[in-house]
Amino acid sequence: MIDEHADPTVGDLSEGEILRRILERVGPSAALVGPGDDAAVIAAADGRVVATVDTLVHGPDFRLAWSSAFDLGFKAAAVNLADVAAMGATPTALLVALAMPESTRVSFVTGLADGLRAACRELAPGCAIEGGDLTVSDTLTVAVTALGALAGRDPVLRSGARPGDAVALAGELGRAARGLRVLFERFTDGAGRPVPLDERTLTPGERGDLAAQLRPTPPVALGPAAAAAGATAMMDVSDGLVLDATRLAEASGVTVSIETATLGPDPASALTGGEDHALLATFPGDVALPHGFHRIGSIAARGETAVLVDGRPPSGPGGWDPYRDWDSRSG
Amino acid sequence: MIDEHADPTVGDLSEGEILRRILERVGPSAALVGPGDDAAVIAAADGRVVATVDTLVHGPDFRLAWSSAFDLGFKAAAVNLADVAAMGATPTALLVALAMPESTRVSFVTGLADGLRAACRELAPGCAIEGGDLTVSDTLTVAVTALGALAGRDPVLRSGARPGDAVALAGELGRAARGLRVLFERFTDGAGRPVPLDERTLTPGERGDLAAQLRPTPPVALGPAAAAAGATAMMDVSDGLVLDATRLAEASGVTVSIETATLGPDPASALTGGEDHALLATFPGDVALPHGFHRIGSIAARGETAVLVDGRPPSGPGGWDPYRDWDSRSG
The missing domain is CATH 3.90.650.10 (PurM-like C-terminal domain)
Known part of the structure; x- marks a missing residue:
């Protein structure tokens, strides 16, 4: 017998409970203030911060038949890390806005969190998920904001x-x-x-x-x-x-x-x-x-x-x- | 006779053309590097940046029968400006990830841009839209990232x-x-x-x-x-x-x-x-x-x-x- 409660949907849980399960997966914060308050506070040692946002939308940008939750999280992070890198900067933090149907399984959300974390670890060590937002949507959507540091150099335009x-x-x-x-x-x-x-x-x-x-x-x-x-x-x-x-x-x-x-x-x-x-x-x-x-x-x-x-x-x-x-x- | 071409849909135009029309509306950049490159570069004078993201999704968060494009842009900015303020910080920049159906009228997009700008001007002078992302989606979704500066003070947690x-x-x-x-x-x-x-x-x-x-x-x-x-x-x-x-x-x-x-x-x-x-x-x-x-x-x-x-x-x-x-x- 399958225990349905072993993998509830996001509609079954409170926002706080879903957040807790995500934050368990994304690993330690590297920020001055990490997830859990109204906003994060990220170090910007040289007095500047590089910032970019990119969104993956189910349908135009990915299909769930083809992308696993892990793949989707990995790609959502990777495409934003690349934009920070393209300025000559080193990524320091991601914020993740996740809009998803109530029928989404929590295992999907935690898989996505694993993918986000793996992309940071593999592509941008020192960068972590420092904030985000959960919303209900008919269309699964992942908008990632990436921040980065220029280490005193000019941005490369x-x-x-x-x-x-x-x-x-x-x-x-x-x-x-x-x-x-x-x-x-x-x-x-x-x-x-x-x-x-x-x-x-x-x-x-x-x-x-x-x-x-x-x-x-x-x-x-x-x-x-x-x-x-x-x-x-x-x-x-x-x-x-x-x-x-x-x-x-x-x-x-x-x-x-x-x-x-x-x-x-x-x-x-x-x-x-x-x-x-x-x-x-x-x-x-x-x-x-x-x-x-x-x-x-x-x-x-x-x-x-x-x-x-x-x-x-x-x-x-x-x-x-x-x-x-x-x-x-x-x- | 109505000239259909006077208000094309976003599906009729290239991404670059839509972006151009948005950037015309959101006003001058206040950033070190504003819109148009892979990422923006924002001043963070005291070596820290406050960062938060919040998403409005058609259906759960707003209905187009009730919210004008201007209202939607205003609210999307306002709720994020409030999160920055709640840390004791002054907003410095917004990044706007906009996912919308191809049938969306360009006048809707420019109305939304007007609302974003008006919220900055009214609630957080000095804060401007410094970057963003356009995507196709069946569900109109506005994810706004707001950045802010603490002016040397500790964040208020x-x-x-x-x-x-x-x-x-x-x-x-x-x-x-x-x-x-x-x-x-x-x-x-x-x-x-x-x-x-x-x-x-x-x-x-x-x-x-x-x-x-x-x-x-x-x-x-x-x-x-x-x-x-x-x-x-x-x-x-x-x-x-x-x-x-x-x-x-x-x-x-x-x-x-x-x-x-x-x-x-x-x-x-x-x-x-x-x-x-x-x-x-x-x-x-x-x-x-x-x-x-x-x-x-x-x-x-x-x-x-x-x-x-x-x-x-x-x-x-x-x-x-x-x-x-x-x-x-x-x-």
Whole structure:
């Protein structure tokens, strides 16, 4: 006999009881004031704090048939840690706003908390979950705010690239998009609805692509490393290299020239795939790239187009736009 | 003839175009790095930052038949500004994560941005919207992160109340709950579904109650004022006075004794109503209360119950729990 009470729904418990179970999982606070008061108080030793927020919504951003609670928590943390890293900062704290149906199992909530914590531990040691909010919603939604510290350095903006700079990348591009294709092509039913994953049917390469999509591991520590090495501009590549390089080029008033030979065996996915959370950075031409970055091109004075791919303007759709791409209504 | 293109939906526009229209409305950044990069950079002059997040979800937290876009933006900002104030801090920045259906009109989004900005201007001058995130969702959801500065003072926690302290309140209690009752009793159809407001049918008092529910104006500036005056404990009263006073009492290891004669003409609503966003603070007995606070009781050594109301343990349900109260399924 199954004891229903062993895994109640969030509707069965008080907010305080759910919070208690989450806080048991997310581990010790590293803050001046951690969870439990009206707000957290986080150290910002150099008098500045980096702050970003990113949301994952069931349907457009993930499907429960494909993502475990742990995956979802891990990804929700990872994508925000990457944004902090892209400023050249080290993550210090996460705040997690979780909106979920009353029918959500508490085991799902604790799994999600485990994923959040694991992402901090693996990608940003010293960063912990320091606050959050629980709400009822028909649509499972995880909004994570990440804070970070610059350790006295200037933030690395998108606008600092200069002609002559090297363009470099940390992390792999195209895998998350390939993983998404595997999900849509192999794990949907005749009506296009997601069906549960069966990883046994996948090659090792496909498994890696799927992991890149469902549980990304952006090179968070390389953000501050790039800043320390003198990066002139940096950003998280989450909407496809061409689109994100265009943003960096527009902000800097330059042209980003990309060489596809540097992009690995699947340059098409690398150029237009989304959700990789790699770091795109520019460095003065005479700087040795920090370990973990490799050169993918160079910065030129602004020409006719913001981006050149192998010397030509890119063709076709450049990247990912959440209001145009996935079909949010079939979630 | 109506020009449909004059008010497109968010599904008609690119993310960049929607962002541009929002940023036009939210006014100048006050940050070191404002919107437009991977993250914002906010000053934290004394080496600490206060951070909190709170989410409003369509259905459980608001109904579009009752809340205008402006109201929703105002409330989403106000409830977070109140949490920063409750630490004794001054709000410095908001990050806004907005998840909305593709069918949402852009005029709704700009109205919401106007409400966010108006709340900052009215309640927390110097605080601005410095970042955010747009996502597609079937459920309109606004998650706001608020940051704040302590100006060198210690944060005022829930845990600092001591026997002999005066218990004081800034703001009015019970109005938001009365406003909610007006909505449910007067502006629902036979099936309990919300119908549009008609303010002409309301008395001035009812209009005030409705405003307290839909567009609350917490006494944000009184949070730092209380801290400067020596408040020993403080919190935002959002879940009803009895429940929130219980939390303060538990955190401080004391008993909070409340005198209902101090609570105005409707003590029942004051004791148990939610969403007032008043400030509950304790001060040493010999301190003159800062202007805007009035005494509602005193702190005693911990007795049998955490809270006493007119010397007796409170009876009945103590307050608001989002997983128990509103019916989230009828939104």
